[in-house]
Amino acid sequence: MDLIFTLLDLAGYVALLLWGVHMVQTGIQRAFGPRLRASLGVALANRGYAFLAGLGVTAILQSSTATGLMIAGFAGSGLVGLVPALAAMLGANVGTTLIVQVLSFDVTIWAPILVLAGVLMFRRSNATHTRDLGRVGIGLGLLLLSLHLLLGQLEPYRELPALRAVLGALSDQPVLAVLLAAALAWAAHSSVAVVVLVMSFAAQGIVPPDTAFALVLGANLGTAINPMLEGAARQDPLARRLPLGNFMNRALGVAVGLLALRYVQPLMTQLADGDNARAVANFHTLFNLALALIFMPVLRPYSRLLQRLLPPNPDRPDPGQPRYLDDAARELPVVALGNAAREALRMADTLQTMLQNTRAAFDRGDRKRIAETRQLDDVLDKLNAAIKTYVSSLDADELTEDDRKRSGEILTFITNLEHAGDVLVTNLLAHIGKQIKRGLSFSPAGRREMTEMLDRLGANLKLAASLFMTDDPRAARLLGAEKDVFRRLEIDATRAHFDRLRAHRLDSTETSALHLDILRDLRRINTHLVAAAAYPVLEDHGELLTTRVRPATESGASPAH
Structure with a gap:
């Protein structure tokens, strides 16, 4: 019976973590979404500007999925080339690592302050913009609070033999760890939430560093699955190229990362000075930076490969079918x-x-x-x-x-x-x-x-x-x-x-x-x-009259009695 209640507690804390991430994302989108979308559209001129724009917008929105949807919309309509669109996605992937870096520090003390400030902004202000920022504060506070509660709940169970056996199996099977984390990120629609969860396990010593790094690789792969599945459902190959390209470069990166894991893990642990949570955050950042450095110079031939894989559809599409209703x-x-x-x-x-x-x-x-x-x-x-x-x-x-x-x-x-x-x-x-x-x-x-x-x-x-x-x-x-x-x-x-x-x-x-x-x-x-x-x-603008008929008093006639 105690096991059931423990599992329910863990599920509740994870749900609170996901809800905190969701509140941060929706609050930012409401407050800055239109302006960020316009800025992103202007910046998608070349791969350098596009990379920085994808990084900046995602750092603010804290959702590479949201940024990816915007970029996919531009690319699917032909408003932006495939090369800058791919560069922007590489930047978006790097942008998601910034919040993880912040959360790798002990910032739990700020949780009640953020919730209090967010509630005051949301309840006391009539300004829509201020209320949206209040949602962001509440979301950040709930996120930090859920992490604190999750760590406290896990502390008594870190030495359980059964848990050690399960995690030992994952340690021996890094591919299984990748698939598990990918499924979690796909279900949660968020790599940030999964990486933060892994970081919490690593901080408690529940997950060894090599297994934690494999789970991080899986989370990065899983967040690219949903856009690819959505793209696969579309008939226009132009709209499917970007999500497929993003998934392929991440899958290749995960494969290389698994091969290099035994060499990278000791170095990352040493650089973090034994702090496993920071080592996980650093590895997450390193992985996405490495992907950007590898793919940025070869985006042009990579885009040509995607065009060969998904050539234009020779069949004339049904004009009555919507093209942009994603x-x-x-x-x-x-x-x-x-x-x-x-x-x-x-x-x-x-x-x-x-x-x-x-x-x-x-x-x-x-x-x-x-x-x-x-x-x-x-x-x-x-x-x-x-x-x-x-x-x-x-x-x-x-x-x-x-x-x-x-x-x-x-x-x-x-x-x-x-x-x-x-x-x-x-x-x-x-x-x-x-x-x-x-x-x-x-x-x-x-x-x-x-x-x-x-x-x-x-x-x-x-x-x-x-x-x-x-x-x-x-x-x-x-x-x-x-x-x-x-x-x-x-x-x-x-x-x-x-x-x-x-x-x-x-x-x-x-x-x-x-x-x-x-x-x-x-x-x-x-x-x-x-x-x-x-x-x-x-x-x-207050320039529309309610009637074309001139009132009787204005036309000189006496009103009827």
């Missing part, structure tokens, strides 16, 4: 929402192609373009459903106010684009198809008016896509003004239509009515574009 990024809202925004821009590109096909069908009477456009509407529907599901699946407790605002903007944008596509296919294309089928022709003035409106609509869609990414109030005003332009064009066309009816020009009645229907559809599409991008920005 399931692994759901735990990182700042990354997940960026992925959703990129997917939303694909919807804008699809709608742009639909407008171009519509204009071609109108100009040349091309029925084939009408059929192609109807198929593209299915693409819009699929992407819209996928993005909505992805954004809605994000944990609401992990979202900041800015995250919630951005998620609302994304959903508003894609919903209006999908409605615009429905109007285009269901109404506008039906009217153009009727015109082609019946051989009707518009007057030169009417044709010119409609083609100009189609071109204007295409320009407004580009403006809406740009505005969706920039939130520029000047662009929002320009796009918002287009609603009045289209409304005025429809009013003028309606008046001209009734003038022709009064003049009894029956031969133009049918084309006049069709002209009027087409203009109405174009106006409705434009209204959705304005609502998709301009209205959220104008409302955010």
Whole structure:
């Protein structure tokens, strides 16, 4: 019975350790995530800057997984080459060793201070940024406290014969130790937590140094498994190269490390002056630095090898399948929402192609373009459903106010684009198809008016896509003004239509009515574009009126009694 309670205590302390790491990571991501992502994107210009950027961002986030997701997003979209992306991952792996170095010192005294400061910041402040930093303080305090409790729980059992026998088996089987630690790091999604745990065992003398070093090698291998599995599930080889390359260089490093373990272990123990915890931390750092030094000079041929292993897919991918909605990024809202925004821009590109096909069908009477456009509407529907599901699946407790605002903007944008596509296919294309089928022709003035409106609509869609990414109030005003332009064009066309009816020009009645229907559809599409991008920005800046109707007191009329 005592054994069961002991195991439960150990499991609880390990869970507290994992939760402390999680709180530190999420707090940093909430506080600095968007700025770190932007900085990382700018720094990925060459391998040197990329290495330093990966190291710095990971040192702050304390998660090579989070940094890897950001880098994979850039690499998968073709925004950054494979060489600097691999360099950034090498830097990220080195960055994870910094917190382990700090924790290798006796900093337990700071645990209650960090928790107290974190709680005060979280409870007493209304500022989101301060509350996020409070989460970081609480997480660090819980991490240190869990280590202290874990060490105290393990102290009485360090001399148990059964425990010695199990650890002796691991000492004789370093490959088994590597596999065990790799499985733990894979399950915990964190090499830091596993290395810190190993460091605690080594400090108590429960794990001999050579076994501890083998476990550290396994933890470094295990943290690369999840990104590789996520990448393997993707159809685009471009998105799979980076996680595979990161896994391969770490696997090669682990293999070499195992062979060199008998030579490295005495040297690391001697340098740490008998402090096993520090020896583990130093070995962890040395391993990742050695990998960086070995692979940095050969990244170019290494990237060519990965390109040969994963050549471009010759098959044309399904345009309705999302490309950027990475399931692994759901735990990182700042990354997940960026992925959703990129997917939303694909919807804008699809709608742009639909407008171009519509204009071609109108100009040349091309029925084939009408059929192609109807198929593209299915693409819009699929992407819209996928993005909505992805954004809605994000944990609401992990979202900041800015995250919630951005998620609302994304959903508003894609919903209006999908409605615009429905109007285009269901109404506008039906009217153009009727015109082609019946051989009707518009007057030169009417044709010119409609083609100009189609071109204007295409320009407004580009403006809406740009505005969706920039939130520029000047662009929002320009796009918002287009609603009045289209409304005025429809009013003028309606008046001209009734003038022709009064003049009894029956031969133009049918084309006049069709002209009027087409203009109405174009106006409705434009209204959705304005609502998709301009209205959220104008409302955010307090420039959106609640009604177009002027109050009675302002128009000079007396209010009704």
